[in-house]
Amino acid sequence: MKQHILCTGTLIVDIINDPVEKALGPNEGVSTSIGVYAGGNAFNVSADLVKLGIPADSVTCLGACGNDFFGDMFGDELEKLGIQAEIYRVSEAATAKIFILKVKGEEPRYYLDEGANALLDADHICRSIEKLCPAVFYSGESGTMALVLKDFKKVVRTAKQAGCLTVVDTVVPPREDWEFLFKAAPFIDIIKCNQYEAQSITGKTDMQAALSGLQELGIPLTVISLAQNGLLLSYNGVRYRVPAFNIQLVDATGAGDAFNAGLIKKLVQWQGSDLAERLNNSGERLLEAVIFAQACGARAVTVRGCLAGVKKSAVLKLLREQEKTIMAGIGSF
Numbered sequence: 001m002k003q004h005i006l007c008t009g010t011l012i013v014d015i016i017n018d019p020v021e022k023a024l025g026p027n028e029g030v031s032t033s034i035g036v037y038a039g040g041n042a043f044n045v046s047a048d049l050v051k052l053g054i055p056a057d058s059v060t061c062l063g064a065c066g067n068d069f070f071g072d073m074f075g076d077e078l079e080k081l082g083i084q085a086e087i088y089r090v091s092e093a094a095t096a097k098i099f100i101l102k103v104k105g106e107e108p109r110y111y112l113d114e115g116a117n118a119l120l121d122a123d124h125i126c127r128s129i130e131k132l133c134p135a136v137f138y139s140g141e142s143g144t145m146a147l148v149l150k151d152f153k154k155v156v157r158t159a160k161q162a163g164c165l166t167v168v169d170t171v172v173p174p175r176e177d178w179e180f181l182f183k184a185a186p187f188i189d190i191i192k193c194n195q196y197e198a199q200s201i202t203g204k205t206d207m208q209a210a211l212s213g214l215q216e217l218g219i220p221l222t223v224i225s226l227a228q229n230g231l232l233l234s235y236n237g238v239r240y241r242v243p244a245f246n247i248q249l250v251d252a253t254g255a256g257d258a259f260n261a262g263l264i265k266k267l268v269q270w271q272g273s274d275l276a277e278r279l280n281n282s283g284e285r286l287l288e289a290v291i292f293a294q295a296c297g298a299r300a301v302t303v304r305g306c307l308a309g310v311k312k313s314a315v316l317k318l319l320r321e322q323e324k325t326i327m328a329g330i331g332s333f
Helices: 041-051 069-079 116-120 122-132 147-150 150-162 179-187 197-203 207-214 255-268 275-279 284-300 312-331
Strands: 005-008 012-017 032-039 059-065 084-090 096-101 109-111 134-139 164-167 190-194 221-225 231-235 238-242
Touching: 005 041, 005 122, 012 190, 032 041, 032 069, 041 069, 041 134, 041 255, 059 069, 059 109, 059 116, 059 122, 069 084, 069 096, 084 116, 084 122, 084 190, 096 116, 109 150, 116 147, 122 147, 122 150, 134 150, 134 255, 150 164, 150 179, 150 312, 164 179, 164 255, 190 197, 190 255, 197 221, 207 231, 221 255, 221 284, 238 284, 255 284, 275 284, 284 312
Parallel strands: 005 059, 005 134, 012 096, 059 084, 134 164, 164 190, 190 221
Antiparallel strands: 012 032, 096 109, 221 231, 231 238
């Protein structure tokens, strides 16, 4: 049975340079290749789902863009992929853009124009949930979406009332105020965050302690990405450490979105009215889904840009080569 997936969050034009030798000073210049890509978590997860084999007409991407060239670009890209688009075009702001400046041997620098994302509100999302009644509701949250964060509990509550499996990917909000998440937690099935976000939410620098802190929110499945060190996860109190795939890192942009798409892809292949039924209360299914998702994230970082590395055939090849090693390295604690 076809199951619809609604992906909400940011729509951002990613402007990414090939790494340069050093950061430039005043009046200095350098020649390098610069890529311009449709991005943002709503777009990336939607596109990755289709690239992983989910039928395009089963995916809806919801976000906000300006009435400008880049807004048209998002419409064109979604149409090419066959993804259903619920794009709110606004005249009060331009389409969001981010310039990701890369210098060899250094962490990237980010220059963000939040643009139209700031004008997307909870009512837009709730109306789409009620219209589509999707099987899965994915929300890639961002500090640039203040109107959504303000009523985030309403959004995920509406999704749960519609029978959705709710998946939330966190981004640190302004002033690190996580009250929106604490209020919404009873309506969230899955939450994914990175180390910095886990520390910000819980106040814990040790990631095992942070996982315990996240468990206290009552969200059934919690995942903390440890980047090249793998991940920690907790499902209803059972906790695992999963090692990372051995890959050549080129560009970490979009790895988390690819992970989320992979996790959703696996979960929708199993029937069930809730997360427990989909996993059949099985640790084996849980780890199968998480390892597949991790392989998707690993493939995403092997090329520049968020989407180029995510291909179903490439993910399956990586699993054939390394899944046994990953399984052997899993530990519980």
